[in-house]
Amino acid sequence: MSQTAxxxxxxxxxxxxxxxxxxxxxxxxxxxxxxxxxxxxxxxPTIIGDLKGFSLYSWVFTAYMxxxxxxxxxxxxxxxxxxxKPFYLFGLIMFGVGxxxxxxxxxxxxxxxxxAFQGIGAGAMMSMPRATVGDIFSxxxxxxxxxxxxxxxxxxxxVGPALGGWITDSLSxxxxxxxxxxxxxxxxxxxxxxxPRVRSEARVQVDWLGAMVLTIGLIPMLLGFTWxxxxxxxxxxxxxxxxxxxxxxxxxxxxxxxKAADPLLAPSLFKNRIFSTSLxxxxxxxxxxxxxxxxxxxxxxxxxxxxxxxxxxxxxxxMGGFIVGSMVSGQVMSKTGRYRYLAWLSGAVIVVGxxxxxxxxxxxxxxxxxxxxxxxxxxxxxxxxxxxxAVQNAFPYKMMGTVxxxxxxxxxxxxxxxxxxxGSILNKAFSHKLSESLPASLTAFKSKLAxxxxxxxxxSQAQTSIAxxxxxxxxxxxxxxxxxxxxxxxxxxxxxQHLFEVGLVFAILSFIGTFFLPEVKLKGKEYFESxxxxxxxxxS
Numbered sequence: 039m040s041q042t043a044x045x046x047x048x049x050x051x052x053x054x055x056x057x058x059x060x061x062x063x064x065x066x067x068x069x070x071x072x073x074x075x076x077x078x079x080x081x082x083p084t085i086i087g088d089l090k091g092f093s094l095y096s097w098v099f100t101a102y103m104x105x106x107x108x109x110x111x112x113x114x115x116x117x118x119x120x121x122x123k124p125f126y127l128f129g130l131i132m133f134g135v136g137x138x139x140x141x142x143x144x145x146x147x148x149x150x151x152x153x154a155f156q157g158i159g160a161g162a163m164m165s166m167p168r169a170t171v172g173d174i175f176s177x178x179x180x181x182x183x184x185x186x187x188x189x190x191x192x193x194x195x196x197v198g199p200a201l202g203g204w205i206t207d208s209l210s211x212x213x214x215x216x217x218x219x220x221x222x223x224x225x226x227x228x229x230x231x232x233x234p235r236v237r238s239e240a241r242v243q244v245d246w247l248g249a250m251v252l253t254i255g256l257i258p259m260l261l262g263f264t265w266x267x268x269x270x271x272x273x274x275x276x277x278x279x280x281x282x283x284x285x286x287x288x289x290x291x292x293x294x295x296x297k298a299a300d301p302l303l304a305p306s307l308f309k310n311r312i313f314s315t316s317l318x319x320x321x322x323x324x325x326x327x328x329x330x331x332x333x334x335x336x337x338x339x340x341x342x343x344x345x346x347x348x349x350x351x352x353x354x355x356x357m358g359g360f361i362v363g364s365m366v367s368g369q370v371m372s373k374t375g376r377y378r379y380l381a382w383l384s385g386a387v388i389v390v391g392x393x394x395x396x397x398x399x400x401x402x403x404x405x406x407x408x409x410x411x412x413x414x415x416x417x418x419x420x421x422x423x424x425x426x427x428a429v430q431n432a433f434p435y436k437m438m439g440t441v442x443x444x445x446x447x448x449x450x451x452x453x454x455x456x457x458x459x460x461g462s463i464l465n466k467a468f469s470h471k472l473s474e475s476l477p478a479s480l481t482a483f484k485s486k487l488a489x490x491x492x493x494x495x496x497x498s499q500a501q502t503s504i505a506x507x508x509x510x511x512x513x514x515x516x517x518x519x520x521x522x523x524x525x526x527x528x529x530x531x532x533x534x535q536h537l538f539e540v541g542l543v544f545a546i547l548s549f550i551g552t553f554f555l556p557e558v559k560l561k562g563k564e565y566f567e568s569x570x571x572x573x574x575x576x577x578s
Contacts, residue, residue, distance in 0.1 A: 060232035068187065068191060069191075079202070101153045109162065113125045126162060130162070244300070256288070265280075303444055329541025330395050335353065382549075388418055391414025426442075468529045472526065
């Protein structure tokens, strides 16, 4: 195989010194694409105030999520045939253009459309870097580098909120989008220089009809889960229409894929025990994360009282656990080529971490929370990359893009579904407890607080506004304000504890699921020489 980037290859494999430039490009892409979400989230209150479009607030994220999720399996399938390079470049260009247009938006409607455009590029940036890592390293080699990849992800998640706040305060919210441009340019240069051009020897029929049907089915499903519990009740006609209508179209998609000559999402993938088990296990672990970790910043800010300005650093202990867990498990897998016992141990650590979170209450200290986050972070950080490694190793190299993107696609959908469900659990438990906890002197405020999102009550603007109303009554008003804040803190603790309990259930299911994950010894260099489908069935 030629070592020059200009050479035309029949596979996506990257060898020689060129692979280190490709790996650096992957890390760069992972860093700024994951940082983008947290940076934008931090700047949103300022953006809303400037563009005057609070009613479209959720669409800034929904539009991005829809287009990025839908395009992931399309990019993965096509990249196996035509190579990663054109789709990696297309994604970077679309992401960059979308970022530039987002920064120039003068209305919230313009920003929503720009974010949808940006999401089309993000779909490639979600799938191409993971597939490219598979082009560089064999499964056994790749395990050693998981810690580095998790470190990049962790650092971007930690730096993002702080950077977003600084940019918004010091420059302008528009620069939270413009900052993507120099990173995108560097990544484009890296892709052009390091990734090979690939020419397929086989004739390919692109499943455009399948892609269209999938898109038509997913859009109402994603909208239904996004709006459920917020804009509409879960059992309302609009929610049911969106969910059931989308589900019906997705059934048609499955039927079509079973007959398509070259399906977008091959049904045969799900016949592989490692693949199907990893998807189910991944959903359990994802639910554990949402039930136990994603709402921890609310707990820390609302119950423990950490300053909201420092909320960007709340998840640092968890990210530290992620990084250490992935590094240790990666080294073990690289040396032994095995992962079964490691999966069992990781699942057990997740359960222990979930149990520790369930012990937390109104009197828990920040130090205890940090320890608990590190423990569960170790387990999840070890298990999640392990599942990705097991799936890649179970299929021939020529299918890696398809396998990777399908796994990423299902994982994204699990997150989309879990977020509103857990948000609804928190809101319902919070409202119920708040109604019980309010003293008689504050009964008149029950109607005003009914149905409010607890997150909205924790903002400095909301608390200042509430305090201003109570201060009109002098010293007695201030006392009533403190009573209200105590009731909110008690109710928030009650709601978060409900989430921890649900998270523990999924943690236990995750541990049980690890015993059903078959093991295939991680392949070395022979992985790139495997072109037969027999590997799909060689599970022990």
